Each structure stands twice: as structure tokens, then as C-alpha cells.
Amino acid sequence: MKICVFGAGAIGGYMGVKLAQAGADVSLVARGPHLAAMQGKGLTLLEDGKAPQTVSVTASDNPADLGPQDYVIVTLKAHSVPPVVDKMQPLIGPDTTIVSGVNGVPWWYFHKLGGPLEGTRLASVDPGNAQWDGFGPDRVLGCVVYPAAEVIEPGTIKHIEGNRFSLGEPDGGKSDRAVALSKALMAAGMKAPIRPRLRDEIWVKLWGNLSFNPISALTDTTLDVLCTDEGTRSVARNMMLEAQTIAEKLGVKFPIDVERRIDGGAAVGAHRTSMLQDLDQGRPMEIDALVGSVQELGRVTDTPTPTIDTVLALIKLRGRSAGLYE
Template sequence: MKICIFGAGAIGGYMGVKLAQVGADVSLVARGPHLEAMKSRGLTLLEENGVESRVQVQASADPEDLGPQDYVIVTLKAHSVPPVVPKMRPLIGENTTIVSGVNGVPWWYFHKIGGPLEGTRLQSVDPGDAQWNGFGPDRVLGCVVYPAAEVIEPGTVRHIEGNRFSLGEPDGAKSDRAVALSKALMAAGLKAPVRPRLRDEIWVKLWGNLSFNPISALTHATLDVLCTDTGTRNVARGMMVEAQTIAEKLGVRFPIDVERRIDGGAAVGAHRTSMLQDLDADRPMEIDALVGSVQELGRITQTPTPTIDTVLALVQLRARTAGLY
């Protein structure tokens, strides 16, 4: 089984090390100083329990060097994927599965969902249908990524917490390809359940990303503060309630309520969200997949989203002002 991780930053690097440690045929696509460090001295992982390990991995900036794969696991930021679809073609053979480990509403969301919205395409996450047409939705296997990790220096990834990568077919089937990848990830010490209702998990994670990320970018507050301050907690709650209305119209079932989800965010502590980290580091901010997509789904389902609309307008302007959108 050949596995390529496209976008081997923090999460992709963490997964890559774990797979390489058990002898999996894994390769990484990366760029810049991080790639050069991996080539020269390998990829180092500092695990949550303090264990440090280093592996030699096959890494390249050019997919031509790697050839067709059984699985291509995409761990880029959502806005970075559509422009690189043509670059990924050398990795894709007749039976290649694209594993979409990207935050937010996935581009394939309405593939095999059934009903009147079957095949609907989301321009906020896949402008010009780049992925839908470039990969084809039948290739996709969904993935919800739970670990937290960071690149602390080129070639070194620090694992913060979590080791679960939930997998799921768009139609909920327990397919051979999903089970095979699950077994490979579990052999590497990762949790990789195959879920019949992956969209439910997508929305529970999205609840937090939709609200906490833009509020933190606007206020520079950490999770413990924005989830307990009365004003920002009310804003987050308003966004989540609107999102829940949309999701339930699409058949999603939420296993917890809004208050428990916010309390869960507070329990994480003084964590700076990824959107705040991107703002501080002058990196493009992941706004459309996390917030704009939910606004688009509101329009599709004819659901008013006044709180989401307000926060989206503010964070878009904040990003434009910083030159990051």
C-alpha cells in the first residue's frame, strides 16, 4: 500500500512519522525549509508523552518524483487545495483514493448524500469546481482530523494532543478501501474508526472552527477567555445555533448541545486558534471553508444567518486589511 501525504506540515508530518515508524510505504509532499530539513536529516517528532523520534522519509516538492499512489491524504489548508489540483495528477492512478483531511465543510459534501441537493457544489470551498472536476468525487474518502500539532522548526513536529482520524465514505458504506486505510493507520498507533455518519462529526468539529476561529482572530483572545466572556460566548452561541439549524435541515444529528460544545472549547485552556496563529504569522487565513461555507449552506437551505454574516464580514475585512485574504 502506497500512501502519499500531500501537505506534510504539522498534521501531515505527525501522521507521516507514525506510518514510517511501522514500515509503511509513505511519502511526503512539502516545500521550503521544512522539506530541505526532512531531506537532509529526516523528520523529527516530539510526542505528547515527551518521546522524541526521527525517521528518514521520502519527501519531495514534485509529485512526479513519487508516482501513482493507493492513497493521497490531503492535509493542506482548505484554500490551498484548489490551486494545486493539477500538480497532484502524477500521484493519481486508476484506483487512487483521495483522503480529504481538510477542515471545514468538504468540497464533496453533497456527493452521495441523496435527495434534492445531491451533487450540489460549493464555490466557497471549491471555486470553479477544481477538485470536483480534477479529482472526481468518486475517488474521495472523508476524514475528520482531531490531533493538534505544530512545526516548531523546519523538520521538527511537536504533537500536542489527540491521535484520531475518523474516516467515512460519502454514502456511509464500510468500504474495503476505508477499512484498509483504517488498519494501516491503526497499525501505526493511530485511532482510525470508519464512521457511517461522518457528516455528523464534520459538523461537531465545524461548530467550534466556525465560531471560535474568527472570534479569536478579531479579539486575539484564547479559547478559555472567549468561551467564558459573556459577550463573546453569546456571539459564539448565536453562530452555532444558526449552524445547527442548517445542519439539521441537511439531516445531521448532533450528539451534544451548544452549551456543552462551548464548555468543551473553554476546557482546552489558553489555546490560540489556527486562524489567530495564521493572522499573527502573516499566513493566509482559512475563512471561506470554516465560515463562508456555512453562510453558503445557509443560502442553499434558505436559513437566515445574521450572526454568521456579521462575524464573517468583520473577519474578512480584518484579513483583507492584513493582506491575508
């Protein structure tokens, strides 16, 4: 089994080390100083309670060097994927599975969902249908990513928490390809349950990303503050309730309520969300996949989203003023 992790930053690098340690035939696509460090001295993982673990990895910035794969695990930011679909083609053979480990509403969301919206395309996450046409939705295996990690220096990943990567077929089935990948990830020390209703998990995670991320970037506050301040908690609640209305129209079942989800965010503590970190570090902000996609789904389902619309307008302007959003 050949596995390529495309976008081997923090999460992709963490997966790469764990798979390599387990003896998997894994390769990584990365770029810049991080790639140079991996090629020169290997990839190092720091985990609490363990000595630094360094592994030699096959890494390149040119997919043509790696050839067709059984699985391509995509761990880029959502806005970074459509521009590189053409570049990824050398990795794709007749039986390659694309594992979509990207935050936000996935581009394949309406594939095999059934009902009147079957096959609907989402311009906010797949402009020009780049992924729908370039990968093909039948190749996709969904994945909800839970670990937190960061690149603390080129070639070195610090694992913060979590090791679960939930997998799911768009049609909810338990396919051979899902089972094989689940076994490979578990053999590498990760949790990889196969979910018949992966979209439910997508929405529970999206609840937080939709609201906490832009609010934190707009207010420069950590999760513990924005989830307990009366004003920002109210904004987050309203965004989540609007999203819940949309999701339930699409058949999603939420296992927890909004207040528990916000309390869960507060319990994380003084964490700067990924969008706030991107703003801090001058990286493009993941606005469309996390917030714009939910607004688009509101239009698709004829659901008003006044709070989401307001926060989206503000965070887009904040991103543009910082030169981090177009």
C-alpha cells in the first residue's frame, strides 16, 4: 500500500512520522525550508512523555517524483487545494483514493447524499469545480481530523493533543478501501474509526470552526475568553444555531447541543484558533471553507443566516486589510 500525504505541515507531518515508524510505504509532499529540512535530516516528532523521534522520509515538492499512489491524504488548508489539483495528477492512478482531510464543508458534500440536492457543487470551497472535475467525487474518502500539532521549526513537528482521524464514505458504507486505510492508521498508533454518518461529525467540528475562528481573529482573543464573555458567546451561539438549522435540513443529527459545544471550546483554554494564528503569522486565512461555505449552504437550503453574514463580512474585510484574503 502506497500512501502519499500531500501538504505535510503540522498534521500531515504528524501522520507521516507515525506511518513511517510503522513501516508504511509513505511519501510526503511539502515545500520550502520544511521540505529542505526533511530531505536533509529527516522529520522529527515531539510528543509529551517521549524522546524526540526522527525518521527518514521520502519527501518532494514534485508529485511526479513519487508516482501513482493507493491513497493520497490531502492535509492542506482548503483554499490551497484547488490551485494544485493539476499538479497532483501524477499521484493519481486508476484506483487511487483521495482522502479529504480538510477543514470546513468538503467539496464533495453532496456526492451520494441523495435527495434533490444530490451532486450540488459548492463554489466557496471548489471554485470552477477544480476538485470535482480533477479528482472525481467517486475517488473520495472523507476524513475528519482531530489532532492538534504545529511545526515549531523546519523539519520538526510538535504534537499537542489527539490522534483520531474519523473516516467515512460519502454513501455511509464500510468499503474495503476505508477498512484498509483504517487498519494502516491504527497500526501506526492512530485512531481511525469508520463512521456511517461522517457528515454529522463534520458539522460538530464545523460548529466551532465557523464561529470561534472568525470571532477570535476579529477580537484577538483566545477560546477561553470568547466562549465565556457574554457578548462573544452570544454571537457564537447565534452562528451555531443558524448553522444547525441548515444542517438539520440536510439530514444531520447533532449529538450535543450548542451550549455544550461552546463549553467544550472554553475548556480548551487559552488557545489561539488556527485563523487567529494565520493572522498573527501573515498566512492566508481559511475564511471561505469555514464560514463562506456555511453561508452558501444557507442560500442552497433557503435558510437565513444574518449573524453568519455579518461576521463573514467583517472577517473578509479584516483578511483583505491584512493582505491575507482575496
